[in-house]
Amino acid sequence: MNQNINIVWLKRDLRITDHAPLQAAIRAGQPTILLYCFEPSLMAHPNYSERHWRFIWESLEDMQTALKPYGCQVLICHNEVLPVLSVLQEEYGIRQIFSHQETGIKLTFDRDIAVKKFCQKHRIDWQEYDQDGVIRGLKHRKNWVQYWRKTITTHPMIKVEMTHFQSFEPLYSIYKKIKGETLPKAITTPHPDFQKGGALLAWRYLKSFTEKRATKYMQQISKPALSRQSCSRISPYLAVGNVSLREAYQWAKTTMNTSEMKWQQKNFLSRLRWRSHFMQKLESEWQLEFEPTNKVLKALDRDYDEILFAAWAEGRTGVPMVDANMRCLAATGFTNFRMRAMLVSFATFTLWQDWKRVSKHLSRLFLDFEPGIHYGQMQMQAGLTGYNTLRIYNPYIQAEKNDPDGDFVRKWLPELTNVPTPHIFRPHLMTPMEQTFYDCIIGKDYPQPIVNVEENNRKYRDHYWQYRNSPATKAMLPQILELHCIPNDGRSDAMWE
Ligand SMILES: Cc1cc2nc3c(=O)[nH]c(=O)nc-3n(C[C@H](O)[C@H](O)[C@H](O)COP(=O)(O)OP(=O)(O)OC[C@H]3O[C@@H](n4cnc5c(N)ncnc54)[C@H](O)[C@@H]3O)c2cc1C
Numbered sequence: 001m002n003q004n005i006n007i008v009w010l011k012r013d014l015r016i017t018d019h020a021p022l023q024a025a026i027r028a029g030q031p032t033i034l035l036y037c038f039e040p041s042l043m044a045h046p047n048y049s050e051r052h053w054r055f056i057w058e059s060l061e062d063m064q065t066a067l068k069p070y071g072c073q074v075l076i077c078h079n080e081v082l083p084v085l086s087v088l089q090e091e092y093g094i095r096q097i098f099s100h101q102e103t104g105i106k107l108t109f110d111r112d113i114a115v116k117k118f119c120q121k122h123r124i125d126w127q128e129y130d131q132d133g134v135i136r137g138l139k140h141r142k143n144w145v146q147y148w149r150k151t152i153t154t155h156p157m158i159k160v161e162m163t164h165f166q167s168f169e170p171l172y173s174i175y176k177k178i179k180g181e182t183l184p185k186a187i188t189t190p191h192p193d194f195q196k197g198g199a200l201l202a203w204r205y206l207k208s209f210t211e212k213r214a215t216k217y218m219q220q221i222s223k224p225a226l227s228r229q230s231c232s233r234i235s236p237y238l239a240v241g242n243v244s245l246r247e248a249y250q251w252a253k254t255t256m257n258t259s260e261m262k263w264q265q266k267n268f269l270s271r272l273r274w275r276s277h278f279m280q281k282l283e284s285e286w287q288l289e290f291e292p293t294n295k296v297l298k299a300l301d302r303d304y305d306e307i308l309f310a311a312w313a314e315g316r317t318g319v320p321m322v323d324a325n326m327r328c329l330a331a332t333g334f335t336n337f338r339m340r341a342m343l344v345s346f347a348t349f350t351l352w353q354d355w356k357r358v359s360k361h362l363s364r365l366f367l368d369f370e371p372g373i374h375y376g377q378m379q380m381q382a383g384l385t386g387y388n389t390l391r392i393y394n395p396y397i398q399a400e401k402n403d404p405d406g407d408f409v410r411k412w413l414p415e416l417t418n419v420p421t422p423h424i425f426r427p428h429l430m431t432p433m434e435q436t437f438y439d440c441i442i443g444k445d446y447p448q449p450i451v452n453v454e455e456n457n458r459k460y461r462d463h464y465w466q467y468r469n470s471p472a473t474k475a476m477l478p479q480i481l482e483l484h485c486i487p488n489d490g491r492s493d494a495m496w497e
Helices: 022-030 049-069 081-091 104-121 144-154 172-178 199-209 213-220 235-239 245-255 260-284 295-300 306-313 320-332 337-350 355-365 372-380 395-402 407-412 431-436 453-468 471-475 477-484
Strands: 005-010 032-036 074-077 095-098 125-129
Touching: 005 022, 005 081, 022 032, 022 125, 032 049, 032 081, 049 074, 049 199, 074 471, 081 095, 081 104, 081 172, 104 125, 104 235, 144 260, 199 213, 199 235, 199 245, 199 453, 213 260, 245 260, 245 431, 260 372, 260 477, 295 471, 306 320, 306 355, 320 337, 320 355, 320 395, 320 407, 337 355, 337 372, 337 395, 337 453, 355 372, 471 477
Parallel strands: 005 032, 005 095, 032 074, 095 125
Antiparallel strands: none
């Protein structure tokens, strides 16, 4: 068999800058296919929904535009990777595959193991590169910070010499064998209410943030309406790799240097570091998708209540700040960190619902779904690590603090449009006369709260601490801290989160 083509397997690295696999393929100097597969198994996975694939489709369209001057394009298949590689191997012979490492869910982990076996069988050299400051198979964090600094903060950008790229296009008869079904229209048609994918927009978001929008970053980071402008909003772009973490970090480091921006810069850069910190947790322990960090806390045994879960998921709990955030997320794919934490706290403590079910629902809604951050944060907010400070949120207080005029709540709950601010966060306390005045009959136009929030928070907090304080839970801590926390860095793990 003549092994005469190479492949750059694109996964969550949809850009042509700072791209180690692409540059390595160029250096290898062989005819090369740039390949992206919309994998049906991953598309059907309960963590994902249409919005993620649309963002990826848009990112690929943007890449095609960027690649045009170099006379090449991405070969897009709607098919599993292995059958695609098998056909290409059979027809042309593959010499090398270049890709970025992926810190993903079990499904992609298993798929990578299968690809590795395939490569071994056919003597294909598969080269993988880190882009996230994450170390494969790490069992302790002793040197992690140094590694992270070296790869992300000081490592020069990978210069991609596209003019030397030797593009290879398979014959159409062969492409027909691997391309799969046409993608659904809902994926290939833009949606005006969501951020649009692509490196061009990733940089537009990043630059507008570092030049201007960041001036109120920390003051507004928890405000559900204002944070949409004053946070960077680069999370979905990082999740699919429209911009690399190194690019984002080094750009912000060199551009946000005015006295006005210094504090904002420090906080933004910390969050980029937390991103890797959380991804490393999942990389070190893939089981975090399924099990609590502290295994003893499996015994918490939360409920599966269809009625309570559906009310939370559909934004009709009768607690306006929860419902407004849920409806906003469903419509736009974004809400800020504090609001996400509050939604998880409400579902897993106030309603005492199973965390994995909550997690799946949210990951389908978050346009920026990033498994490492998502599972780590889910576990922290649901109290499953056994060592982080636990915060059980009161959504009424969060509303008063972060949406004091009720504008965000009114925007997403039109049934409360006429309710004045003193009643907006607890409309169920209005008298029947007030309900008539303000066009909002509780139980008809807007629900009664499905539970008594303060009572439930107290009840489940006490229940939770019985487990959290148990000797068995505490006995697990040394090995958890060893695997997941950063020692000798002059800061506690909590400060990284
Ligand atoms: C339950 C829960 C689930 C989450 N799931 C995700 C997820 O799937 N994907 C995701 O990107 N973020 C997730 N986050 C973290 C955070 O809410 C988002 O990163 C942030 O809201 C994205 O907006 P931004 O890009 O404007 O953030 P900025 O505040 O501008 O931060 C810049 C970047 O830093 C990283 N970052 C920010 N906050 C955190 C954090 N607390 N931990 C780790 N990294 C952080 C993100 O990559 C973000 O894009 C989750 C938080 C919670 C509480």
